[in-house]
Amino acid sequence: MFAVLESRFDDALVVNWEPHEGTFGLPDPDDEHVVAAAVVGGADTIVTQNLRDFPADHLPDGLSVRSAAQFAADTVAVSPETAVFALRTMLSRYRNPVVAEEDALKILVSRYRVWASAPPFRAGVKAHAGGSRGRACPRPDYPVGLFG
Template sequence: MATFTAVYDACVLYPAPLRDFLMWLALTDLFKARWTEEIHAEWIRNVLLNRPDLTIEQLTRTKNLMNANVRDCLVTGYSELIPSLELKDPGDRHVLAAAICCHADFIVTFNLKDFPEQALAPKFIEAIHPDEFIKQLIDLNPVAVCAAALRQRTSLKNPQLTRQEYLDTLALLGLTLSVAALRDLCQEI
């Protein structure tokens, strides 16, 4: 059962292959995955800016599926904490506030510099790169992570990906440690 909680920052939900893998991992119950409607709004806004081929309806459907399929994922009641928090970018305070509110252990983010240790340590929260986060999950339960990766890869239909193409896609997202471990441990992906 879940032993720790991780808040996903919008930047890790932006790339569809990573968002999808993080969702499959959330379904393993190795940890509690959490986010907010504000985090959703941020990644959706940025995807729409850079992907004119996608619509708000498509991304809203994705958001709704995420919310419906990951138990207790939405953090609420954090907004009153935001004014008291200090980060270099005030736009990131809502993520930290959500993490504090749900007693998260981690903020999974590519933007580690935006969540400095001195701001997070007093709250017992750590900012962690998604590659390191996934690698820790692999170390915790390689069978569950391999199964999640297999479910993700076999669910892809347009286009279908070979094992190598799938792992290459994850590597392009900066998941080098995770991909190396998956290559070694998960022959059935």
């Protein structure tokens, strides 16, 4: 799994986070390594469903915590083109079964409760229509992060 991650994201493996572990005073000490890796890796957001164990007053300045739904909604709000590109990139990897864009949006809404994101996603998908696999959606000229 790490080999696949590293082949897609050259900074997927964070090293030397250990000295920071235990310095944040999180409610669950077993989560300290997550913040330590985020700090060393230069992340500005931790995406997790475990929001209660990452209170803002225990995080370093500039680091925030978002649920998957919040992160998706933020991505759509900031850059609908990037979100559509990311969605289509992920869908292009599905072979059996093939997942249609509208079905993927339904999954995002039902599984991750991405209600706020679904309308902008749909609008973006329609604005960049031209193929069910997103070939007509231009690749953003800036990093897509974990999506691309």
